[in-house]
Amino acid sequence: MQPLSAEDVRHIALLTRLELSDSEVEEMRAQLTNILEHFQSLAEVHTTGVEPTGHSTNAHTVTRVDRPSDSLLREQVTSNAPNHDGEFLRVKPILE
Amino acid sequence: MAIRSGGSAQPMLLPAHEARRLLASKNISSVELTRLALERIEKLEPKIHAFLTVTPELALEQAEEADKRLNGNGPHPCALTGIPVMVKDNMSTAGVATTAGSRILEGYVPPYDATVVELLRSAGAIIVGKGNLDEFAMGSSNENSAFAPVRNPWDTSRVPGGSSGGAAAAVAAGECFIALGSDTGGSIRQPAALCGVVGMKPTYGLVSRYGLIAFASSLDQIGPLGRDVLDCAHTLNVIARRDPRDSTSVQGPEDDYTKGIDAGVRGMRLAVPREYLAEGIEPGVRSAFEKAVGKLESLGSRIEEISLPLTGHALAVYYIIAPSEASANLARYDGFKYGLSTADAANSWEVMDQTRGRGFGPEVKRRILLGAYALSAGYYDAYYKKAQQVRTLIRREFQQAFERCDALITPTSPTVAFKLGSRTDDPMSMYLSDVCTIPANIAGLPGVSVPAGFSGHLPVGLQILGPPFGDAAILRTAYAYEQATEWRLMHPKSDLIQ
Numbered sequence: 001m002q003p004l005s006a007e008d009v010r011h012i013a014l015l016t017r018l019e020l021s022d023s024e025v026e027e028m029r030a031q032l033t034n035i036l037e038h039f040q041s042l043a044e045v046h047t048t049g050v051e052p053t054g055h056s057t058n059a060h061t062v063t064r065v066d067r068p069s070d071s072l073l074r075e076q077v078t079s080n081a082p083n084h085d086g087e088f089l090r091v092k093p094i095l096e
Numbered sequence: 097m098a099i100r101s102g103g104s105a106q107p108m109l110l111p112a113h114e115a116r117r118l119l120a121s122k123n124i125s126s127v128e129l130t131r132l133a134l135e136r137i138e139k140l141e142p143k144i145h146a147f148l149t150v151t152p153e154l155a156l157e158q159a160e161e162a163d164k165r166l167n168g169n170g171p172h173p174c175a176l177t178g179i180p181v182m183v184k185d186n187m188s189t190a191g192v193a194t195t196a197g198s199r200i201l202e203g204y205v206p207p208y209d210a211t212v213v214e215l216l217r218s219a220g221a222i223i224v225g226k227g228n229l230d231e232f233a234m235g236s237s238n239e240n241s242a243f244a245p246v247r248n249p250w251d252t253s254r255v256p257g258g259s260s261g262g263a264a265a266a267v268a269a270g271e272c273f274i275a276l277g278s279d280t281g282g283s284i285r286q287p288a289a290l291c292g293v294v295g296m297k298p299t300y301g302l303v304s305r306y307g308l309i310a311f312a313s314s315l316d317q318i319g320p321l322g323r324d325v326l327d328c329a330h331t332l333n334v335i336a337r338r339d340p341r342d343s344t345s346v347q348g349p350e351d352d353y354t355k356g357i358d359a360g361v362r363g364m365r366l367a368v369p370r371e372y373l374a375e376g377i378e379p380g381v382r383s384a385f386e387k388a389v390g391k392l393e394s395l396g397s398r399i400e401e402i403s404l405p406l407t408g409h410a411l412a413v414y415y416i417i418a419p420s421e422a423s424a425n426l427a428r429y430d431g432f433k434y435g436l437s438t439a440d441a442a443n444s445w446e447v448m449d450q451t452r453g454r455g456f457g458p459e460v461k462r463r464i465l466l467g468a469y470a471l472s473a474g475y476y477d478a479y480y481k482k483a484q485q486v487r488t489l490i491r492r493e494f495q496q497a498f499e500r501c502d503a504l505i506t507p508t509s510p511t512v513a514f515k516l517g518s519r520t521d522d523p524m525s526m527y528l529s530d531v532c533t534i535p536a537n538i539a540g541l542p543g544v545s546v547p548a549g550f551s552g553h554l555p556v557g558l559q560i561l562g563p564p565f566g567d568a569a570i571l572r573t574a575y576a577y578e579q580a581t582e583w584r585l586m587h588p589k590s591d592l593i594q
Contacts, residue, residue, distance in 0.1 A: 004469075008469075009465065012465050012468045012469050012472065013465065015468055015472070016423060016427075016452075016464050016465060016468045017427075017430075017445070017448040017449050017452050018449065018452050018453050018456070018461055018464060018465070019449040019450050019452065019453025019454070020453060020461070024458075024461070027458075028461070028462060028465055031462060031523055032462070032465060032466055032469065034523075034524060035415065035466060035523060035524060035527075036466075036469075038411075038412060038415075038524060039412045039415070039416060039479065041408070041409060041412060042409060042412050042413070042416075042482050042483065042486055043478075043482075045406070045409055045482075045485075045486050045489065047482060047485035047486060047489070050485040050488050050489060051485070051488055052481055052484030052485050052487070052488060053484055053485075053487040053488040053491060054314060054484060055300075055314045055344065055540075056300045056314065056491065056538070056539055056540025056564070057300060057301045057344060057346065057540060057564075059301070059343070059344060059346065062343040062344075064340060072207050072208060076207035076208075077207065079205075079207070080204055080205065080207075080433070080434035080435070081432065081433055081434060082431065082432070082434075082435070082436070082437035083432075083437065089432055089433065091432055091444050091447070092441060092442070092443050092444045092446070092447050093443045093444065094443065094444045094445075096443060
């Protein structure tokens with residue numbers, strides 16, 4: 001297996017929106033490479049034609065009657081937001 | 097290091113069902129019992145750090161209500177009415193801070209109760225506080241708590257295990273009788289083993305996760321930790337039910353998990369999978385385990401050795417699937433809706449980058465990155481899909497084993513409690529702590545860890561795994577073993593906790 005590069009780590013950090021310092025990038029690069037090397041053993045397991053398992057129960061799509069019921073009040077939901085204004089969450093610009 | 101509990105012992109070291117008898121016979125009130133718990137918490141917490149939040153006022157209010165109920169005013173009392181309990185801090189409690197052990201949720205106060213919390217409250221249990229844990233339940237030692245590591249009451253230079261380390265330590269130290277933990281890869285069973293208490297992960301789906309802060313949704317399961325098996329069965333009776341708010345929850349086959357718990361193991365077929373005793377098992381753990389097997393045999397069960405060849409691949413499967421699911425579940429922490437938010441960012445993207453960069457600890461970052469990598473274009477087939485396929489084969493291997501046996505018995509953890517700091521530099525060595533517990537989560541099996549003696553001065557756990565919905569059978573096996581031994585009577589001596 002190719003060791004991860006610093007660029008690989010920076011790319012996933014961008015996708016997952018994680019600010020990392022240069023020393024964190026290097027530490028993660030080395031540790032993730034080591035962990036991924038341990039995963040290589042899975043290649044030895046023969047899985048051709050084996051269905052993947054997502055959940056261990058046999059439940060399929062679960063449905064319920066579409067009937068409105070009580071929900072949390074808007075103020076209860078917004079009260080935890082770091083910056084809220086009445087019924088709105090206040091955020092910094094998204095498009096500039 | 098250990099003391100035995102006797103008739104006149106500190107009531108906080110009794111099993112909950114015995115304390116409940118004292119409540120029923122009016123030897124003590126729930127308010128008095130709750131005060132004892134709060135006093136003990138105040139005395140021991142500076143050494144143990146099992147709690148992130150203690151809620152004395154709420155607890156005493158609940159205890160007053162419980163006393164009314166025990167006196168015949170109000171709903172009929174149940175096994176947990178009036179009993180002080182703890183809830184791990186990744187379960188939502190209305191009006192009480194819930195952090196999941198993370199800075200990113202500091203200050204978050206849920207507007208609603210998790211279903212299990214609702215069920216505990218309506219059973220009349222007294223919630224004395226919230227349990228410390230590894231951040232977002234990611235860890236095997238509790239050293240990943242963003243606030244303070246929990247210490248093992250048997251030896252405070254050692255870890256209690258994780259991620260429900262606060263829950264296990266609090267039960268072991270007599271700060272509460274019962275605790276609810278969550279188990280994604282062993283997070284109930286491994287700390288229970290390391291702290292010398294009983295911990296049970298029910299079958300996947302048996303207990304609702306509504307209000308549990310999600311880590312890896314196809315693996316997470318809530319379950320009880322208690323001082324003995326009967327306490328865990330009583331707790332399971334309260335929390336096991338289908339919940340329309342968790343679409344993966346199901347109605348289990350039993351109404352009462354205490355029924356037939358004392359029926360014994362005579363004629364039961366128990367199997368020891370030899371792969372669980374391979375490399376890395378400490379001699380003291382192996383020897384305690386072998387004695388436990390002998391004890392179960394002497395009680396009339398039939399023991400057979402079997403092979404589960406895929407066991408060695410379970411760790412890789414888990415550390416691909418769990419981080420992948422975590423990377424998606426933890427995307428919700430964006431700095432806008434709740435918890436931490438950085439103020440000095442120029443735009444919303446920077447708010448997210450900085451909030452997540454500063455709010456998550458190193459292990460959580462590592463798993464988010466690992467999961468996102470395993471799910472990313474070009475690697476999905478080799479990692480995520482492959483892991484899910486091997487998951488199918490592991491499930492099949494267990495199904496075949498359970499055609500030949502009623503339960504599997506293994507050590508819960510390859511080692512006893514290790515020293516703080518001894519595995520923090522190498523994530524892979526920490527991951528190996530879970531090697532005996534992870535396969536049950538991959539296959540959705542129920543598992544229980546029950547105290548099985550000591551290696552030196554530190555507790556060892558025996559793990560019993562059953563087929564899906566074989567929860568009653570593994571409790572029966574654990575109960576038979578527990579009652580035939582005296583390990584449940586051993587407690588860390590509180591004046592030695594330092």
